[in-house]
Amino acid sequence: MSAKVNLLDFDRKSMEAFFVSRGEKAFRATQVIKWIHQLGVTHFDAMTNLSKSLRAWLHEEAEIVIPDIVLEQQSADGTIKWLLRVDDGNSIEMVYIPEANRGTLCVSSQVGCALDCSFCSTAQQGFNRNLSTAEIISQLHIAIRRLSDKLGHDAFGKKRVVSNVVLMGMGEPLLNFNSVVKALNLMLEDNAYGLSKRRVTLSTAGVVPALDRLGEVSDVSLAVSLHAPYNSLRDKLVPLNKKYPIEVLLPACRRYIAGQAHRSVTFEYVMLDGVNDLPKQARDLAKLLRDMPAKINLIPFNPFPGSVYARSSDAAISKFCEILAAQGLTVITRRPRGDDIDAACGQLAGKVVDKTKRLQKKEHVLQFSFQ
Ligand code: SAH
Numbered sequence: 001m002s003a004k005v006n007l008l009d010f011d012r013k014s015m016e017a018f019f020v021s022r023g024e025k026a027f028r029a030t031q032v033i034k035w036i037h038q039l040g041v042t043h044f045d046a047m048t049n050l051s052k053s054l055r056a057w058l059h060e061e062a063e064i065v066i067p068d069i070v071l072e073q074q075s076a077d078g079t080i081k082w083l084l085r086v087d088d089g090n091s092i093e094m095v096y097i098p099e100a101n102r103g104t105l106c107v108s109s110q111v112g113c114a115l116d117c118s119f120c121s122t123a124q125q126g127f128n129r130n131l132s133t134a135e136i137i138s139q140l141h142i143a144i145r146r147l148s149d150k151l152g153h154d155a156f157g158k159k160r161v162v163s164n165v166v167l168m169g170m171g172e173p174l175l176n177f178n179s180v181v182k183a184l185n186l187m188l189e190d191n192a193y194g195l196s197k198r199r200v201t202l203s204t205a206g207v208v209p210a211l212d213r214l215g216e217v218s219d220v221s222l223a224v225s226l227h228a229p230y231n232s233l234r235d236k237l238v239p240l241n242k243k244y245p246i247e248v249l250l251p252a253c254r255r256y257i258a259g260q261a262h263r264s265v266t267f268e269y270v271m272l273d274g275v276n277d278l279p280k281q282a283r284d285l286a287k288l289l290r291d292m293p294a295k296i297n298l299i300p301f302n303p304f305p306g307s308v309y310a311r312s313s314d315a316a317i318s319k320f321c322e323i324l325a326a327q328g329l330t331v332i333t334r335r336p337r338g339d340d341i342d343a344a345c346g347q348l349a350g351k352v353v354d355k356t357k358r359l360q361k362k363e364h365v366l367q368f369s370f371q
Contacts, residue, residue, distance in 0.1 A: 004063040007036060008134035008141075011185035012192075022061075024054065030191050036064060037137070037192035040145055040156040066138045067092075072146065079338030081348075084142065086111060086135050089353040090128050092170055094139045095343045096147070096162070102199075103147075104164040107139040109180050110171025112352035115205050117225075117238050119270055121304035121347050122170045126354030130176040136183035140165065140193060165195060168203040168223070170348050174210035184218055197221065203268065208244040208252045215256045222256055223266040223297070224249065228276050229284035237276070250292065257293060264293035264330075270345075271300050271312035271320065282320045286327035296324055298333045302344040 010018060015029035031049055035041040042064045044055045070091055071083040080096040095106040113120070114127040144162055148155040155161040165187055167173040173180045180202070186192040187200050203223040204211060211222075226246075228234035234241040244252075257263040267289065271277050289296070298321060301311040312320070317333060324331045336344045 002063060004061060006065045006134045007032065007062050008064060008066065008137055009132055009182070011133070011182040012189055014182065022057065028054070033189065033191045037141065037186060038157050040141065040154070042066065065134065066141060067135060069142065069146070073341040073343070075338040075341045075343060077337055079341070079343050081338060081341050081343035082142065082146070083350060084139065086131065091351040092131065093348040093350045094143065094169055095338060095348070096143050097337050102163040103161050104166060105140060105143050105162045106166050106169050107136060108169030108171055108348065108350070109136060109167055109173040109176050111350070112354065113171050114175065114356060115172050115238070115240050117205065119237060119272060119301060119307065119309050121307070121349050124306060125349060125352040126356040128352050128355050130179060131171070133179045133182040136179060137186050140187065159194065164199045166201045166203060168345065170350055172205055172207065173202050174204045174207040174214065177210050177213065181214070181217055184220055188220070201266070205238050205240045206244050206249040207240070208248055211252045211256055219260060221266070222253065223268055224253055226267040227270050229281050229288050233276060246288070250288070254292065264295055266295045266297050268297045268299055271298055271317050273301070273310040273312045273316070275309060277312040277316045277320055279319060279323055282323035286324050286329055289329060295330045295332065298331060299345050300333070300336055302336055302339055302347050304342070304347050
C-alpha cells in the first residue's frame with residue numbers, strides 16, 4: 001500500500017482540510033479539483049497555478065491514481081462497456097449509454113453486491129468490498145477521457161458528453177455511504193463535474209436508514225428498485241425487503257422528496273415473465289403508488305448465464321404499462337441497451353473475488369439437494 005493520499009478520494013471539503021492542514025489556503029483545493037476533474041490533468045507539474053514548492057510537496061505526499069481499463073467493448077447501438085481493474089483480484093464494470101440529447105454513465109459503487117437479488121447477475125458473484133471515492137469518481141474521469149479520444153476532441157468540461165450519471169452499476173450504493181456521498185459531491189461540484197442534481201441518480205434496493213441519512217446530506221435524484229407490489233413477492237426478488245418491507249420503504253421515499261419542489265421518485269420494476277407482470281399486479285402497483293409523486297420505469301428482464309427467469313412478452317409489458325398509465329401514473333419502458341455486450345441492466349458482472357463464498361454455498365446446497 002502506498003503511504004501517499006490519492007487526491008481522487010477528496011471532495012472539496014476534504015481537499016480543503018488537506019491543504020489547510022499543511023498551512024495552505026483553502027482555495028488551493030478548488031484549483032486542484034479544477035485541474036483534475038474539469039480539465040482532466042493528472043500530473044502535478046502541469047498544474048501551473050501552483051507554486052513549485054507546493055507541487056514538490058504534492059509529489060511527496062499525494063498521488064492521482066486511476067484504475068486501468070482492462071477491456072472496452074462497444075455495442076451495435078453505441079453503448080460502451082468498460083472493465084476496470086481496481087486491485088489484483090477484482091475488476092468492476094461501467095457503461096456509457098449515448099442518446100440523442102444526453103449521454104448517461106452507469107457507474108458501480110461496490111465490487112460485487114451482498115444483497116442477493118434473485119434476478120441480478122451481479123448478485124451471483126457475491127461481494128468483495130466497497131469501492132473508494134477515488135474508484136467511483138475515476139469512472140467518470142476515465143469515461144470522459146476515453147470519449148475524448150473517440151471524439152477526437154477534449155470532452156472534459158463539455159457537459160453533453162456525460163450529461164447524466166446513474167449509480168446503477170454493480171453494488172448497493174447506500175451500503176457504501178461515505179464514499180458514495182463524497183463521489184456524489186464531486187459530480188455536483190461546480191469546479192468538478194458540475195452536473196445538476198436532477199441528472200445524478202442514485203438507485204437503491206431500499207436501505208431505509210441510509211436513505212434517511214442521504215436526505216440529510218444530498219438531494220440527488222432517487223430511484224428505488226421495487227419490482228413487486230406486495231411483500232411476499234418482493235421478499236423473494238429483493239431479500240432486503242424482509243428487513244425493510246414496502247410499508248417501511250415507501251414512507252422513507254416520501255421523506256426523501258419532502259420539501260423538494262417538483263421532485264418524484266423513480267420506481268424500477270424488472271419485468272419477469274409470469275412472476276410480477278400480471279394485470280392484477282399492475283393494478284396493485286397502481287394502488288400502492290397512488291399518492292406518491294412517482295415515475296415507474298419498467299425494465300424488461302435481461303437474462304444472464306444461469307438465470308432462472310425469462311423476460312416478459314412485449315404484449316405483457318404493453319398491457320402492464322397501459323394499466324398503470326390509465327391509473328394516471330407516469331410509466332416509461334426502458335429499452336434494453338447494449339445487451340449484445342452484456343451491458344444491459346443487471347448484466348454487469350466484472351470480476352469479483354467473492355468474500356461471502358456465495359458460489360461455494362450455492363454448490364453446497366446443490367450437492368445437498370442432489371444426494
Ligand atoms: N443496488 C442498486 C443499484 C444496482 S441495480 C439497486 O438495487 O437499485 C440497477 C437496476 O437494474 C436495479 O433496478 C436492478 O433491480 C435492475 N436489474 C438487476 N438485474 C436485472 C436484470 N437481470 N434485468 C433487468 N434489470 C435488472
